[in-house]
Amino acid sequence: MTAQGISTRRRRAVVVGAGPVGCLAALMLAKRGWQVSLYEARPDPRLFSAKAASQQRSINLAISHRGISAIQAIDGSMAQRFMQTAIPMKGRMIHQLDGKWNSQLYDRDGQCINSIDRALLSEYFVNEVTASENIRVFFQHKVLAVDFDRRNITIEDMNNALTTTPNFDFCVGADGSYSVVRRQLMRVVRMDYQQEYIKHEYIELRMPASQDDEGCMKFALDPNHLHIWPRHSYMLIALPNKDCTFTCTLFAPSEELDRLNAPDIFLNWFRLNFPDALQEIGEKNLINDFTHNPRSSLICTKLNPYHYKDRAILLGDAAHSMVPFYGQGLNCGLEDVRILNILFNQESAMSTASEHTTDQEDEQMKRVLARYSQERYKDLLAINELAMDNYVEMRHLVTTPIYLARKALDNLLYKISSPQYRSLSSLIPLLSDELYAENEPRGWLPLYTLVTFRPDVSYDTVRRTVARQSAISTGVGFVGAAMLLGLAGVWMSYATKSRYR
Ligand code: FAD
Structure with a gap:
């Protein structure tokens, strides 16, 4: 710092957890000029022994547009490289007990989700962080405690030696569902926390x-x-x-x-x-x-807020574990990083001065982190609940006639609201533009499409849009059923009369 309090030193961030979210957060901060130390409890996933152990338990993941666009927002070419290792999946194949199957496409326009091996994903991200000049990665370094007020963390290294590293400006907890950073944060933040x-x-x-x-x-x-x-x-x-x-x-x-x-x-x-x-x-x-x-x-956690003053934040599973039935846990965690980056950009755009004092920088951080907690909470709650709903849909509802009828109606309205049927959709009052709130997407969009393929629509907006559409389609269903019953009644009375005529 200079005599006038102008900040000249590089700000130091510690990121705890080199999972996909921690790695993307480290890359985002490094790109913004931070000097980042990334601590990971496990060995380097690229080492043979670690690879063999992780492959035994490897599960693959479905990554969708939300996750991909988050990676793209931090580095476009990185997203391209990453997609080379993925296999596109265009729909669900439902296998019945009698051996018959049927395909339910995810999207009218052929958009896909992508299957990727978890071990490959880790390796891929670790390659990116280790290649960055501004990031130092410490494998087999387990974070045991964080003192947010003294700005230091206590780490146990691979030889079981304890060290305390001083003077971080910002600490990111991306250490997964059983986060140590979250536990430490609970001691200084009045955090609401729920797990199931x-x-x-x-x-x-x-x-x-x-x-x-x-x-x-x-x-x-x-x-x-x-x-x-x-x-x-x-x-x-x-x-x-x-x-x-x-x-x-x-x-x-x-x-x-x-x-x-x-x-x-x-x-x-x-x-x-x-x-x-x-x-x-x-x-x-x-x-x-x-x-x-x-x-x-399978654990589900909800908490609020996610930050402490100007110096700590929880991202990814550390902030929101959800059941995996929407395939959104990772996508949402990567989106956390994109949203935080947007808020940093907005704050930078608002500050006019080219040089800042340390106090000003601290104030800016405080504003960004407070906005993050405030604006992200309803989205994280929404996707947590949508994932729980999909739990029932996948194992049970997909086989029921009511679900299939609703899905058919949903797809019909989706088709009618596409640009090629614009003239037809303008005749249908329930697709009228006036019915939509300002930030809602126009036209009829199925829930799965909104969650998976529309990162521009927040999870909370998805939930509200779909609640409205669902009320309409239930109404349409009732009207349709009533009309069918009415027609059946007319036909029966006509048939009865003609029999006695
Ligand atoms: P993690 O991947 O858990 O990474 C946390 C990292 O922190 C780990 O490397 C860990 O070793 C490290 N760490 C922990 N504690 C410490 C410490 N004290 N010090 C240092 N390092 C530490 N999501 C999808 O988007 N699509 C799917 O299809 C999907 N399928 C799933 C299927 C199943 C069965 C499950 C269980 C989950 C699924 N998920 C899916 C969710 C997804 O796996 C998680 O949301 C995602 O891995 C979270 O990433 P993360 O980086 O936040 O946490």
Whole structure:
């Protein structure tokens, strides 16, 4: 700092957790000129031993436009490189018990979500952060405590030695669902916090590649779909991997899994519920995965606020763990970084001076972080709740006639509101522009499209838009049903009269 209090030193950020969200946050801060130290409890995922351990438990993820546009906002070319490792999935493939299947496309215009291996994703992000000049990455450095008022953190390194690093200006907690930074923050912030374990757990199973007539590897199922075997209180899903395998995830209530406590009981149960999947997985592989892979629980956390003064923030799962049924946990965490970056940009645009005092910079940080908590809360609450709703939709509703009828109506209205049917849609009062709030997207848009393919629409706006559309489609459904009943009544009375005539 100079004698006039003008800040000349580079500001120091510590980011805790080198998961995807921590890495993207570190890259965003580095681009803004911060000097970043990134601490990760685990070893470097690019090391062979770490890779083998993580691959054993690897699940793949569906990344959608929200996540991709967040990466793009920080670095456009990075998003392009990243997409080369992904497999596009254009819809859900619903597998019925009798072996029949049907495809439900995600989008009228063919937009896709993308399957990516979690281990590849970590490696990819770690490559990006280690290549950045402004970021120093410390693997096998576990953060044990943070003193926000003294601005220091206590770390245990790979030799179990404790060190306390002084003088951070900003601390980002991106250390996942069981965040240490969040626990520390709760000591100084009046934070509302809620956590819930749902009654389902999950087990990962691997579906190997099959072979074609020439002995070449091929996918056992269509690789451009997310496969679902909905069985009401439990379900199996499968996402494709680049090596022609599928990672399957079985979700079932804990009580059900407790009952299936021996390999032969599990095999019989699986044969009864997922006969076609068993054929592709193979009995031996199934038993092997069942006995070796862990049962994992699913947690949902909600909290508010996410920041402390001018110096700390929680992002990603550390701020909002959600059930994985909308495939939005990571997408939303990456979006956190994009939103924070926008707020930084807006604050910079408002400040006219080219040089700032340290006090001014602190004030700016305070404003940005307070706005983040205030504006992000309703979106995070909305997606947390939408993910919970989708939990029922995926394992049960997708098979019910009412759901299918509503979906058909939803798709019809979506189609009518597309530009090519503009003249037709203008005749329908419920698609009229006057019915929309200022920030709502125009036209009829299905919930899945809004959540997944429209990062320009906030999760809270999605929830409000869809609540309104849902009320309308229920009304349309009732009117349609009443008209059908009326017609049936007229026809019956006519038929009765003509019989006695
Ligand atoms: P994490 O990925 O958990 O990373 C946190 C990092 O912090 C870890 O590397 C950890 O080692 C490190 N860390 C923890 N504590 C410390 C400490 N004290 N000191 C230093 N480092 C520490 N999301 C989607 O978008 N699409 C999907 O399809 C999808 N499917 C899912 C399926 C399942 C079964 C589950 C469970 C989740 C799924 N998710 C999905 C959610 C997604 O996995 C998470 O939202 C995402 O990984 C969160 O990223 P993150 O960087 O915030 O946290």
